[in-house]
Amino acid sequence: MNAATALFREALRTCGGPVDLIGPGGAVAVTAALQPASLSPTGPDTHHPAPPGWVNRARYLYIGPPDHPLADITHIRQGEQTFAVLRAETWRIGDTPHHIWALLEAIPGANP
Numbered sequence: 001m002n003a004a005t006a007l008f009r010e011a012l013r014t015c016g017g018p019v020d021l022i023g024p025g026g027a028v029a030v031t032a033a034l035q036p037a038s039l040s041p042t043g044p045d046t047h048h049p050a051p052p053g054w055v056n057r058a059r060y061l062y063i064g065p066p067d068h069p070l071a072d073i074t075h076i077r078q079g080e081q082t083f084a085v086l087r088a089e090t091w092r093i094g095d096t097p098h099h100i101w102a103l104l105e106a107i108p109g110a111n112p
Contacts, residue, residue, distance in 0.1 A: 004093050005066070012065065012099075021068055022075040032064035034078055037103065059086075060104040066090060066097035075107070082107045 016031040037059040060083060062076065070076075070088035077083070083104035091098045 002093060002096060005096060005098055008099055009065065012063070016063075017078065019062075019064070020077040021064075021070070021073045022077060023072045024074070025072075027077075028068060030065055030068050032062055032076075034060050034062050034076075034083075034104070037061050058106050060106065062088075062100070062102040062104050064100045064102070066099050068100065070100055070102055076102075076104060 012031055012033060016033040019030055019032040019034065020027040021030060062070075062083075062085075064070075069090060070085050073085055073088075075082050075084060084107055086103045086105050088100060088102035091101055
């Protein structure tokens with residue numbers, strides 16, 4: 001493990017929280033960071049900056065450990081809130097996976 005990956009994992013342990021990754025094989029508990037995504041009120045694909053304080057509570061950003069890719073994950077649950085994975089990518093430093101980045105959408109009332 002390189003120094004950047006070790007620093008990231010320590011930051012995730014400090015700033016992240018418990019999350020369940022739910023897939024065909026059941027649930028796996030990991031430590032990850034979730035936060036509401038700030039999106040423009042004119043649409044998520046417009047690249048306009050959002051006004052200060054404007055947050056779309058339907059979309060969230062996920063940063064998680066590289067050893068748990070989201071390819072087969074159907075839902076992510078944090079506490080009572082459940083999310084669908086809209087897009088996920090593995091970020092690398094050289095050939096080493098560094099973290100998983102994802103855009104999630106909140107599913108109101110879902111409880112898989």
